Amino acid sequence: MTSADASLQTTVVLRMTEPPRIIEVAIPLYLDRTFHYLVPERLLAEALPGRRALVPFGRRKLTGYILGSPAESQVEKPKEILEVLDSEPLWTGNEYEFFRWVASYYMHPLGEVLKTALPAGINVQSRKGSSGENAALTVGKSARREKFYLPGHGLEPARSPGSKALEILMVIRESGDLPAEILRKRFGNPAPQLKRLCELGLVSVEEREVYRDPFKNHTVTRDEPRILHTHQKRALEAISSSLDLNKFMPFLLYGVTGSGKTEVYLQAISNALNHGKSALVLVPEIALTPQLTGRFQARFGGGIAILHSGLSDGERYDEWRRIRRGLARIVIGARSAVFAPLEKIGIIIVDEEHEASFKQSDGLRYNARDLALLRGRMERAAVVLGSATPLVTSIHAAAEGRLTLLELPERVEKRPMPSVDLIDMKGSKETISAPLGLLLAQTVESGQQAIVFLNRRGFATFLLCNDCGKLLACPNCSVTLTYHRQRGQSVCHYCDYSVPAPGTCPSCAAAELKELGAGTEKLEQNLREQLPNARILRMDSDTTSGKGSHERLLSKMNDGTADILVGTQMIAKGHDFPGVTLVGVINAETSLGMPDFRAAERTYQLLSQVIGRAGRGEKPGRVLLQAYDTEHYAIRSAASHDAARFYTQELEFRREAGYPPFTFLALLGISGLSEQTVSEHAEETARLLARIKLDLKVRIELLGPAPSPIYRLRGRYRRQILLKAATRADLHRLILTWRQKSCAVSTIRVTVDIDPVDLM
């Protein structure tokens, strides 16, 4: 944190009575610097820090962010700004300090940080023939017509429509439909590419009326605070002392599944509101947690802003303004909500703090869990990291006293943890073992519910040609295609490339393809065959892509119109199904095989969470874990509820192998369309880093360049260099110096990921 603090002082935000003539402007581009502009007489009163300005940049007009006025300016002839786009500042002094810290910590341009932090509906790109003001106004209207782009039915063209067009196509396919505004924001001017894609039939376009539809308020019954049990009471008192003292305090609320963590959040927030403060609640994926948001609404009624991924840019902007104006005192949202313009924050909660989705995987690669701690420090708030399976690094931080540990070791009303049996599947051929089949039948018969978990979607994870022995693979990515029987397609889970399936072998045209590796679709079919009378639901990203489908599935489980829920890790997340007494896990080691030092940690967390779905109601739960690797400590510890054993062993491994929390990591990713160029550039980067490392005498281990585990992704070849440092300061110095000395190659993309979570 020290090196970042130092850079906070480089720019002085002037609060002078006389508006300055020269201003410093951050531009949302990948440039490691800010720019100086002159303010013309007519705009002097308006060009104040925190507002956006339309500025000339090369031959373009861009929206920049006015930061303040530079202490001195050596720019010979600064250009004049053209327009000021806001009548009020977009950020407070506190928030500005936060943004600068983020830029420095993640070594990311400030302009890009501001763009990420502010709602998308607010930014205006350079547009011909429209003044900035007009462009800014379009987002304020409540209904208008907008072009939407949808995936077309055209076949893959023989000739590639170009890499930018392909990228645009991927984005459209990924989201199903996209308004033109979003595409413009993401790709600058995508018009030529969109035209070509339309001509090829790969994309179609339609005009739609867009309405602002702020989140529909479900009617909820008010509920009252519960009388807390001893451990909850102790946790609440500790958290409340932060509010009483107006002091930053970071907590790890470590409570087993069903121990009443959410009740502690609710009462702590209630205390914060009573102190005249506001509350920020970060959740992994808001679409997956309708139950949680429902409980907040039931307890607090109005005054809650919910920032979920289903909001359009305009709706998001509306919510943002509502928060900015102080109309919402509780904000619940996924990772980007850490930037919410909430003032007087008394408490920040990070629910399921171990979830990888708090980390943004492109652009500004921030981790909302880590930023919550930083923002809390700046706001002098309580920060509560809650989980039944905390990060290994959090457990270590608690042991060292950097987080205050609050434990809820028992389930509410002393309900027992489920009993778990490990079933050794070595030498066995069936998907569902005999004991699991029997218990499932009994459970359904007695009117109770079961969950069957398999962390793979699709029908078969590979199709193998019986004649030539080749696997059906994606032409754009170095992964195999997954066979989805209902869709009648084999699909790449990374780029969404698909071919009709089962089809024929693309290598030798043989018609007989063998299905290997069962996914949830196959599992569902097996269960239907074995238990013809059971009402079975499947929940994975294939069955939940439609709007509201997720909630529909959950409500069928809740009202008892379903007996068995089959699904991927989606079913492991925070759901409270009191009727579930049996949980079956197929292939407990699925996630152990990942080439990632966190594989054991993820497996332990996932299994513990799935196990925790059983027996949350009055009847005790039972779990059958089917595994081949029955001796692995991650599986054994999860099965025996022996968290201490897992964390001890995992920390030992991290210490020996030199991974966090004992080192600090950064991942440099080097990718491009030419294998040769990527490989050369990666080698050169590594040599330069090694030289700088010697010069600076920093303690850093350089690993690589190595091919990334997914060597090809969306047509790009990928190599990576992992930096392991003894201190953050060393890591920072090395990367900054390397940035200054390295030369960009236009065909190569180089990314820097600080504290990487995804090493694939």
Ligand code: ADP
């Ligand atoms: P967690 O968030 O740790 O999984 P929850 O807060 O969801 O646990 O609590 C599990 C269940 O127990 C919920 O239905 C909740 O309403 C209930 N509960 C929580 N605390 C209490 C309490 N002190 N007394 C009675 N019921 C409680």
Ligand code: ZN
């Ligand atoms: Zn692919």
